[in-house]
Amino acid sequence: MSRLAAAPLLALALAACAVPEWxxxxxxLADIERTMGRPTLAEPLESGGQRLVYSRQPAGQQVYHMDFDASQRLVRVTQVLTLENFQALRNGLDTQDSVRRRFGPPALLERVASxxxxxxxxxxxxxxxPRQAHVHIDPAGVVRRVMFTDERLRDLDPPH
Known part of the structure; x- marks a missing residue:
């Protein structure tokens, strides 16, 4: 294989091995983007820094916040898809935009008759x-309720 053809494959392989918590x-920031690839979202922070959001949704169960200071140096990495973070959402106050900034895009977008x-x-x-957090957002874009269900990935007991 020629060196020109091998270089992009090597870069792709290295990016696939990058792990946020490491x-x-x-x-x-430039080194993180080079090794981690393009973030799902990028948001400015009040401190003058920036937050990169790396989501493993829809297949994965993690979303990472990588916070940078004003000099574009990594300050912290936080995995935010936790039961506690979803329980902290404020019905009637949080919005679709604040949910997206905090957790990134959802794994599923659903509707129910009720x-x-x-x-x-x-x-x-x-x-x-494995669980699922269901964030109900009204037509005005306001969070109205958060519910949790168990996620059954496979049957552990064979049928009898």
Whole structure:
């Protein structure tokens, strides 16, 4: 294989191996983007820094916030798809935009007859158990309720 053809494959392989929680504080933003690839979202922070959001949805159960200071150096990495973070959403106050900034796009966008508006479903792990967080958003874009269900990935017991 020629060197020109091998270089893009090597870059792709290295990006696929990058893990957010292994990134070290102080790493420049440009280095993170080079190893991690393009983020799902990028948001300015009040401190003058920036937050890169890397989502593993819809198949994965993690969304990482990578916060950078004003000098574009990594300050912290936080996995935000937790039961506690969804329980902290404020019905009637949080909005579709604040949910997207916090958790990125949902794994599933659903509707049910008993609620007028979309339901954003995120796949999460709760103490190692696969669950789903369902964020009900009314037509005005306001969070009205958050519900949780167990996510059954496979039958553990064979049929009898």
């Amino acid at each position: 990134q070290k504080p102080g790493t420049p 609620f007028d508006g979309p339901i954003w479903t995120y796949r999460i792990l709760d103490n190692g158990a």
